[in-house]
Amino acid sequence: MDVEESRPENVEDIVKCTECSSRNLERDTIRGELVCNECGLVLEEGDIDMGAEWRVFTPEHGDSLARTGAPSTYLLHDKGLSTSIDWQNRDYSGKSLSSSNRSQYHRMRKWQQRARVKDSFDRNLTQALPEIARIGDKLGLSRSLTEETSLVYRKALEKNLTRGRSIDALVAASVYLTCNRNKLGRTLDEVCGATRVGRKELTKCYKVLKHALGIRMDVNHPVDFVPSFISKLGLPSEVMTKTFEILRLAEERELTYGKSPTGIAAAAIYIAAHVVGNNRTQREIADVSHVTEVTIRNRYKELANALDINMHN
DNA sequence: AAGACGAAAGTGGTTGA
DNA sequence: TCAACAACTTTCGTCTT
Secondary structure, three states, rough: HOOOOOOOOHEEEEEEEEOOOOOOEEEOOOOOOOEOOOOOOEOOOOOOOOOOOOOOOOOOHHHHHHOOOOOOOOOOOOOOOOOOOOOEEEEEEEOOOOOOHHHHHHHHHHHHHHHHHHOHHHHHHHHHHHHHHHHHHHHHHOHHHHHHHHHHHHHHHOOOOOOOOHHHHHHHHHHHHHHHHHHOOEEEHHHHHEEEEEEEHHHHHHHHHHHOOOOOOOOOOOHHHHHHHOOOOOOOOHHHHHHHHHHHHHHHHOOOOOOHHHHHHHHHHHHHHHHOOOOOHHHHHHHOOOHHHHHHHHHHHHHHHHHHHOOOO
């Protein structure tokens, strides 16, 4: 019943040495270790030194050395770098402003707004960037990836690719391109499903984008999809290792050319799962890989025959 | 009953004239 | 731009476990 007991031990909880039970412990902030002074056992390591790396003699001195602010980000149309003027009519100490000052601030705010979203470029971005963030969230993409996506989108804007195209479609294409470039193994349909954009429009935009930005993309390989599929199927890493082995052989023997990489990946996983004894049905694998059972069947027969793999065990 | 299998017909993308 | 083509899908009846 004691909740405190089940709580995972954190650094501050360690009060006794596990070796000699001494309470004479010392935290070495330079090395980031918690050391027992009696027997020398290191109880914790890899602790992060939160201190500044400079020495400060007066408070003003400290302020002058600090160089952090809010992080710059491509996800805000002005990269979060522009000044914002508070809407409250108070000065820095919280006192109300005089009426003449108030009208002055009103004018300043107005011009600030105009300067911030100054042209169609920025207006476009203020629409597109939240959409990128939204899609990224839906697809479970990392922060750095959405940042990269917005960078791609900015470049697309600079090349005037929006003319005659919807912002949403271009955003979706940017997301898909960034995913591909980083070998995330996201399928076209997944990206499609996270947006309001049709499949056809997306592929069209994607091609234009790729061409305009001069990005040479090596074709997707089956291996790129494996980690994502494996985790969706809840299969152990053992199966992943086996799958990679199968795929390596398959590429060597040129069994993969002209075939859909997702189909090959799905088939290899199907084989690997059986070999390892952690079976999944064709249906289950078909669902996560977005290919049909028939395709998995055709591919896995080919692979198993060519690589001489016995499935029945 | 569930899963695997394979035939047949249809669809969308690529290629080459 | 069009036809030919391979890969893939959908559908469905049959076989196996």
